[in-house]
Amino acid sequence: MALRAAPESEIEYLKTDPDLPAVGVVDRTPISPAARITFAVLGLLGGIAWVMIAFVRGENINAVWFVVAAVCTYLIGYRYYARLIGRKLVQPRDDRATPAEILENGKDYMPTDRRVLFGHHFAAIAGAGPLVGPVLAAQMGYLPGTLWIIIGVVFAGAVQDFLVLWISTKRRGRSLGQMARDELGLVGGVAAMIGVFVIMIILIAVLALVVVNALAESPWGVFSIAMTIPIALFMGVYLRYLRPGKVAEVSLIGVVLLLLAIVSGGWVADTGWGADWFTLSKVTIAWLMIAYGFAASVLPVWLLLAPRDYLSTFMKIGTILLLAIGILVARPTIQMPDVTTFAIQGNGPAFAGSLFPFLFITIACGALSGFHALIASGTTPKLLEKEKQTRLIGYGGMLTESFVAIMALVTACIIDQHLYFALNAPATLTGGTPETAAAYVNSLGLSSPNITADTLSQAAAGVDEESIISRTGGAPTLAFGMSQVLSQFLGGAALKAFWYHFAIMFEALFILTTVDAGTRVARFMLSDSLGNFGGPARKFKDPSWRVGAWVCSLAVVGLWGAILLMGVTDPLGGINTLFPLFGIANQLLAAIALTVVLAVVMKKGLFKWAWIPGVPLVWDLIVTMTASWQKIFSGNTSVGYWSQHAAFKEAKEAGKTSFGSAKTPEAIDAVIRNTFIQGTLSIVFAGLVLVVVVAGALVCIKAFRAGGLPTTEAPEEPSKIFAPAGFVPTAAEKALEKEWNELIASGAVRAPGAAHTHTDRAHHHDE
Amino acid sequence: MMNRVVGAVRTAWWWTGSLMGDHDYSRYVEHLRRNHPDAEVPTEREYWKARYADADTNPGARCC
Numbered sequence A: 001m002a003l004r005a006a007p008e009s010e011i012e013y014l015k016t017d018p019d020l021p022a023v024g025v026v027d028r029t030p031i032s033p034a035a036r037i038t039f040a041v042l043g044l045l046g047g048i049a050w051v052m053i054a055f056v057r058g059e060n061i062n063a064v065w066f067v068v069a070a071v072c073t074y075l076i077g078y079r080y081y082a083r084l085i086g087r088k089l090v091q092p093r094d095d096r097a098t099p100a101e102i103l104e105n106g107k108d109y110m111p112t113d114r115r116v117l118f119g120h121h122f123a124a125i126a127g128a129g130p131l132v133g134p135v136l137a138a139q140m141g142y143l144p145g146t147l148w149i150i151i152g153v154v155f156a157g158a159v160q161d162f163l164v165l166w167i168s169t170k171r172r173g174r175s176l177g178q179m180a181r182d183e184l185g186l187v188g189g190v191a192a193m194i195g196v197f198v199i200m201i202i203l204i205a206v207l208a209l210v211v212v213n214a215l216a217e218s219p220w221g222v223f224s225i226a227m228t229i230p231i232a233l234f235m236g237v238y239l240r241y242l243r244p245g246k247v248a249e250v251s252l253i254g255v256v257l258l259l260l261a262i263v264s265g266g267w268v269a270d271t272g273w274g275a276d277w278f279t280l281s282k283v284t285i286a287w288l289m290i291a292y293g294f295a296a297s298v299l300p301v302w303l304l305l306a307p308r309d310y311l312s313t314f315m316k317i318g319t320i321l322l323l324a325i326g327i328l329v330a331r332p333t334i335q336m337p338d339v340t341t342f343a344i345q346g347n348g349p350a351f352a353g354s355l356f357p358f359l360f361i362t363i364a365c366g367a368l369s370g371f372h373a374l375i376a377s378g379t380t381p382k383l384l385e386k387e388k389q390t391r392l393i394g395y396g397g398m399l400t401e402s403f404v405a406i407m408a409l410v411t412a413c414i415i416d417q418h419l420y421f422a423l424n425a426p427a428t429l430t431g432g433t434p435e436t437a438a439a440y441v442n443s444l445g446l447s448s449p450n451i452t453a454d455t456l457s458q459a460a461a462g463v464d465e466e467s468i469i470s471r472t473g474g475a476p477t478l479a480f481g482m483s484q485v486l487s488q489f490l491g492g493a494a495l496k497a498f499w500y501h502f503a504i505m506f507e508a509l510f511i512l513t514t515v516d517a518g519t520r521v522a523r524f525m526l527s528d529s530l531g532n533f534g535g536p537a538r539k540f541k542d543p544s545w546r547v548g549a550w551v552c553s554l555a556v557v558g559l560w561g562a563i564l565l566m567g568v569t570d571p572l573g574g575i576n577t578l579f580p581l582f583g584i585a586n587q588l589l590a591a592i593a594l595t596v597v598l599a600v601v602m603k604k605g606l607f608k609w610a611w612i613p614g615v616p617l618v619w620d621l622i623v624t625m626t627a628s629w630q631k632i633f634s635g636n637t638s639v640g641y642w643s644q645h646a647a648f649k650e651a652k653e654a655g656k657t658s659f660g661s662a663k664t665p666e667a668i669d670a671v672i673r674n675t676f677i678q679g680t681l682s683i684v685f686a687g688l689v690l691v692v693v694v695a696g697a698l699v700c701i702k703a704f705r706a707g708g709l710p711t712t713e714a715p716e717e718p719s720k721i722f723a724p725a726g727f728v729p730t731a732a733e734k735a736l737e738k739e740w741n742e743l744i745a746s747g748a749v750r751a752p753g754a755a756h757t758h759t760d761r762a763h764h765h766d767e
Numbered sequence B: 001m002m003n004r005v006v007g008a009v010r011t012a013w014w015w016t017g018s019l020m021g022d023h024d025y026s027r028y029v030e031h032l033r034r035n036h037p038d039a040e041v042p043t044e045r046e047y048w049k050a051r052y053a054d055a056d057t058n059p060g061a062r063c064c
Helices: A033-056 A064-090 A114-125 A129-140 A142-169 A176-215 A219-242 A247-270 A272-278 A282-298 A305-330 A341-345 A355-362 A372-376 A387-413 A417-424 A434-442 A453-462 A475-489 A492-531 A535-541 A546-568 A575-603 A611-633 A641-653 A665-706 A731-745 B002-020 B024-035 B044-057
Strands: A011-014 A024-027
Touching (some): A064 A305, A064 A387, A114 A305, A114 A387, A142 A372, A142 A611, A176 A219, A176 A282, A176 A475, A176 A575, A282 A492, A305 A492, A305 B002, A305 B044, A492 A535, A492 A546, A546 A575, A575 A665, A641 A665, B024 B044
Antiparallel strands (some): A011 A024
């Protein structure tokens, strides 16, 4: 690859073909005074916001400070820390082609405009996770959650996404499981693959549990969610037979129908038959979810899964913008104190355990989410146009998810404290009626004035629900807060119920998208692994073998369905016992991903900078292993699964018919069984990850002793396309882009990623 | 002013369309024309049928 030195020494142009303009720019121009001032102002503004949040902590601080603190920190982290990571580890060069350019097939490998890919990547990584975790974590006060979300993303979550995207891009878009095998050897690789599968099952189960809790006894919610299925089928048929390829158009129609479904849900729920048909128990909804997951896994993608995904993508971007605007316009004040007593004593009703480690477990998505590694390897690298865009897509995409988490936290913290705890404490504590719930929350010693039973009934009536007591899982709380924010600037009290059900609907929509896509992915993981056994089992490798598809789908939904039903019928409340498992699972996946990254960094001999993935890995291991340890060995029955197991077993042997939250002998049996499963899962998770980490550590030591090891990177190929690295092109990039566009317009060369870049859309947009 | 509004709306629609996949087919056709000029060009209907058939056997994960 010949390089031509530019006349200006600061700007170097990378050329790979004498007949083509440069394919990349290395800009060493020192930061301009204007940019320097901008970042100084951002730093100052962010500093003021942090002081307001962390030190002034006046009565009722305004939610806008959170947005300011978050955005300023993100911009500075992106400009300085992500840049450092880019310079020292990633070392992107735009004269090298990405897998998307090398293997372009117009389908899954395709260089995609960075702004479009950013949307793709964001829609794939963000879902209900960053909305639910922070809401539950709000029980510890606003400050710990805010600190972890913002600091965590800058030094851990975004780093993981950025670096996984990097190593996968250098390996033609290989998946995390494949890379684990390549880098860590057979044992580490197999442990990683089993780990990914088991973790996926628990993630699906817990997310499904969130939906079940949000929809139980809510005819309005059930009706509008049920309607998304016929809407999706209609969209599927429309795209297949009426207007193929008009995806944005049909999605827009779908969203309009969806809004109609929410509005009509209110009418239906008010009728006698509507209330009869759609008021469903948790167990019924759980079974319907299981049936849905199975159907989505065996039906053709075009009919149900793909259109549901289109709706979900559309709603994701729309509602998150709406919430951001809502918070900035309504500027609500925070009701939750900075740190609650639950943070210190570890006896919170939403989830048990002390601040360390359980806050860092509960908020996984938004700060550090291992699941992203599955997207950043495999899917996104195959669409990446230029190496230098890794920072924007990987690091930037995760910052955006973190911003969603901050907004969710803020939304939970603007709810009156008593209402928040009435919503989030399990029914075994609140008693389920307004009178008992009011008595319970008043006994917590909260700093806001006590409430009466009437306040709770009115709050429920305000959003047109039968009750808001013990609606655990986070989704109803977020919906309640969102209805408060959005009704303040759109529609007032009259639209409050609409906004509540709008929020419930989109959370359920996101979760169902994760559930159906996750079931399908897990089904393929299972059939692939079964196929590896050889012999007659080889047949499982053939995806068109229907029997295999049905068997594997049944096995997958059976696994997560069993955990879901266990959570739904759990006498101890479900969410508060299962959500920690979700967080632990997600962050153990992050440990696997960071171990693979660290092994690659060590093999490349970049020892001096190994702390960049090393610090988040060590932190993540401390958090997850402490949490796992406590879940397995803690003598405190509200934290440790096994001590709870032992306590209930003892009670049973002593002949008791009622013990703790379990009021019947059957409930005691259920607790004994559930704690056994949860305890076993904790051990399996931690064990698998430890195997991966030990395998990774051995590789790292070997690499360090040898001063580096041979790389598994795919051979380099010269790039023949150009695109800017960030959202806004620099002056040099702009000039180069113009040069390319002129050549493209004259037909001399092709546009990057086969035309339709932003700048030449004017010529093509009406095609 | 009016032009800028029209431009912004057009950009937003271009972005939405690209994100959802509206332009995938024309990009694929261009890809074929350039790299496989002898290959038969499928209709948009056939293209999407094949795309979904691929997706059937190669599902993409969605995160939480």
